[in-house]
């Protein structure tokens with residue numbers, strides 16, 4: 001076939017939460033040509049290295065082509081019945097809370113919807129959590145505390161309309177590259193000032209006016225000081241403050257703390273406060289350096305406090321802005337993929353919300369309490385409370401903190417099912433049943449990006465072998481478990497219509513997430529759905545939230561939260577004197593299931609490494625390219641040394657992408673203790689303590 005003759009298909013990149021539009025065309029040799037979609041509002045034709053290499057990653061290498069039972073190929077009929085029977089048996093013998101789903105921001109919204117409906121409405125447990133717990137849970141909790149709902153106030157356009165952009169715990173240049181390109185273009189056009197707040201000097205600092213290399217975990221102290229300085233400078237927006245509660249307590253708390261814990265000089269703090277206070281159009285972007293912390297929720301609220309006090313929210317070029325890690329972390333939040341949420345931003349603990357969802361689904365059961373969040377879920381697997389576990393498109397045996405213990409827990413679980421595109425991941429190797437899932441490029445559905453834009457992922461390649469879409473696998477299991485009518489879906493469009501209609505129920509409760517304007521979308525319109533920012537109702541479409549001073553707490557007001565600084569849970573000590581920061585590299589994604597297939601991407605940084613300051617390297621006798629052994633209270637790793645003053649003395653950095661399959665000695669999350677934020681349950685992945693020695 002002549003690939004150039006085929007029409008281009010519009011879809012969405014499957015990597016980060018920027019959610020770039022892509023134009024795909026079969027290349028005639030089993031692959032795809034890929035270019036940025038000039039009409040997609042997220043990227044307007046731009047792509048980063050990962051997105052532009054997508055065409056190199058659609059081959060069949062490592063693909064699972066048929067169900068596996070005990071490592072042996074099986075047919076779907078046998079595998080699906082075994083899964084349904086395994087879950088039903090556990091529920092019959094031990095109750096609904098003896099089973100759990102651990103799902104992923106890689107799922108499409110339609111997949112997520114079915115998984116959530118099956119667990120929360122029909123099995124009757126809230127034991128469904130997503131790997132977005134490791135990514136965005138602190139933002140969700142911070143938004144809900146401040147606004148009453150998990151609402152992203154602004155849009156990507158705000159980044160281009162701001163005069164000051166502050167990046168907090170965000171290496172935007174590597175982790176959300178197209179947004180960074182948009183920021184640099186805005187800087188060129190209008191002179192946008194950029195401040196980076198990060199213990200490490202990252203690529204994002206290259207274009208910054210100011211880099212504040214604060215001590216890990218001290219963000220609350222810095223933003224509390226900013227809050228106090230805003231007051232001292234008379235920069236409070238008194239009129240907007242009428243839309244909030246909690247100002248006096250927040251100011252008292254802000255006055256209480258000093259900034260010594262930040263490790264920054266008084267001049268650096270003063271310069272940051274001056275810039276922020278004197279610039280009306282300010283966007284504060286935050287990401288994993290804020291979220292992945294035992295004080296992550298407080299950090300989020302410390303940032304939001306400053307925007308609320310100045311009324312700099314929901315107006316062009318102003319606002320706190322969380323950028324999500326995964327392509328559909330937002331869709332998962334919206335659809336209720338977290339163990340403490342219902343679908344459509346409804347509240348699990350609210351009896352009226354529960355009754356409404358139960359009635360909508362005609363569901364036989366609905367849990368009344370939150371289920372197990374990710375870290376607790378795997379603790380429950382370890383201590384035998386979970387008897388049947390379904391892990392979908394994620395690799396917790398590598399990516400959860402204390403990964404060695406998680407691996408052992410999964411291995412001991414009486415019945416584990418994994419749905420994935422590969423059977424060779426660390427987690428899939430431990431499963432009793434592995435189900436072949438359709439991959440990006442082979443499946444149809446929707447995703448939501450960081451600025452609430454819903455985009456279509458479209459199938460352009462046939463699923464190989466016996467692979468099936470996740471929604472179809474989940475619905476089939478739901479039917480075999482006994483709920484034939486409730487899970488009788490033929491297409492993702494049908495699921496999307498039901499989901500949109502359910503959001504209308506949420507809208508009646510005055511919730512933010514309402515796409516009921518799409519509930520009667522027909523198959524043709526769903527197929528052609530252009531990028532659409534929610535809400536989508538008869539009354540409004542897209543836009544910003546909160547500029548009008550109306551929030552989603554019962555009294556319509558926002559909450560300022562008095563938050564006190566807290567150090568990371570793990571303390572350095574003579575045995576573990578280094579603070580370990582973890583993160584991504586520019587050209588890899590998660591555990592490299594897809595990006596690892598591209599030679600071009602793998603050439604950027606080909607092997608795992610440890611960044612260490614020259615003074616520490618000298619003291620330990622480490623030379624460039626030496627191997628270093630890292631030990632922590634929970635694990636061990638061996639990494640190639642890169643000596644750089646991008647990290648400060650006493651701190652080291654290591655990327656988290658490598659697995660038992662790709663670099664057995666470099667499973668970084670084995671070193672990270674499973675300490676979590678008390679509000680969000682998000683683990684502290686960026687402040688482990690380790691010893692470093694020559695290997």
Ligand code: SF4
Nearest residue numbers: 013015016020048051
């Ligand atoms: Fe894909 Fe993110 Fe790169 Fe856009 S910025 S092409 S969504 S990885």
